[in-house]
Amino acid sequence: MTDPVDRPQGRGEQLPLQFSHDTARGREDLLVSERLAAAVSLVDEWPHWPSPVVVLAGPVGSGKSHLANIWREHSGAVEIHPQAGSNTSQIAAAGPVLFEDADRRGFDDTELFHVINAVRQHGHTLLMTSRLWPISWPVELPDLKSRLKAATVVEIGEPDEELLAQVIIKLFSDRQLNIDDKLVGYIVTRMERSLDAAQRIVDQLDKLALARGTRINRNLAAEVLERFGRAAGDGERDVDDD
Numbered sequence: 001m002t003d004p005v006d007r008p009q010g011r012g013e014q015l016p017l018q019f020s021h022d023t024a025r026g027r028e029d030l031l032v033s034e035r036l037a038a039a040v041s042l043v044d045e046w047p048h049w050p051s052p053v054v055v056l057a058g059p060v061g062s063g064k065s066h067l068a069n070i071w072r073e074h075s076g077a078v079e080i081h082p083q084a085g086s087n088t089s090q091i092a093a094a095g096p097v098l099f100e101d102a103d104r105r106g107f108d109d110t111e112l113f114h115v116i117n118a119v120r121q122h123g124h125t126l127l128m129t130s131r132l133w134p135i136s137w138p139v140e141l142p143d144l145k146s147r148l149k150a151a152t153v154v155e156i157g158e159p160d161e162e163l164l165a166q167v168i169i170k171l172f173s174d175r176q177l178n179i180d181d182k183l184v185g186y187i188v189t190r191m192e193r194s195l196d197a198a199q200r201i202v203d204q205l206d207k208l209a210l211a212r213g214t215r216i217n218r219n220l221a222a223e224v225l226e227r228f229g230r231a232a233g234d235g236e237r238d239v240d241d242d
Contacts, residue, residue, distance in 0.1 A: 035157045036063060042154055043071045047096075051152045052119045055102075055128045058156030061194025064129040065100060067156075071127055072098050082111040089114035096125045102137065103130040109141035116147045158193045167195055171202040183218055190225050201228065 039056055042049065056064045071077065077096040080088040091097055092115045099107070119126045130137070134148040159167070165188050172179045191197055204224045209216045
């Protein structure tokens with residue numbers, strides 16, 4: 001077990017210098033849990049997909065964008081946004097394409113229909129990410145509904161505590177910091193269950209510790225968690241002092 005992180009003691013709270021942390025986000029750095037296994041397997045198996053159109057569906061912070069970015073780098077895909085007059089179907093005819101946050105960003109039914117037809121006709125692939133399954137998208141064009149029903153949908157659930165703990169340890173490791181296992185557990189049981197929240201909490205802890213010239217300990221973690229709880233309007237969890 002490691003000790004809480006020590007920081008040089010300083011006076012007051014000053015803004016730290018903005019160091020560039022090399023957060024590893026490649027395939028070899030991906031932490032694979034049971035909830036991610038199917039999605040990771042699909043990314044690894046490209047281009048041998050069960051269908052030319054794949055949708056990764058899951059809540060905010062579940063890792064969809066991370067996986068999509070890994071696939072984009074691996075496949076050389078071009079990111080698109082199918083809007084009227086965007087000619088994204090021509091891009092899809094030339095190679096693999098990625099459309100992120102389909103349910104949130106919206107799209108033109110006809111243009112997305114042509115994109116799907118293009119990847120099918122030319123033997124390419126389309127990966128889309130979404131919080132919702134395609135059946136819940138506000139699609140009016142019957143032909144597009146039919147195409148989306150034929151897509152392969154892989155659902156990603158919320159990260160469990162074990163995965164969140166691994167992610168937090170890795171994020172601190174990317175900063176050359178070792179954190180006490182008990183402190184990691186303390187954070188995980190009190191935080192929002194999302195990979196995005198883990199990133200923001202670790203970043204805030206690191207910045208505050210640097211600004212105050214102190215170490216990352218339970219008291220500092222309690223303060224950061226309380227800040228995030230207030231920001232989210234979440235006051236149901238009490239945070240104990242060390």
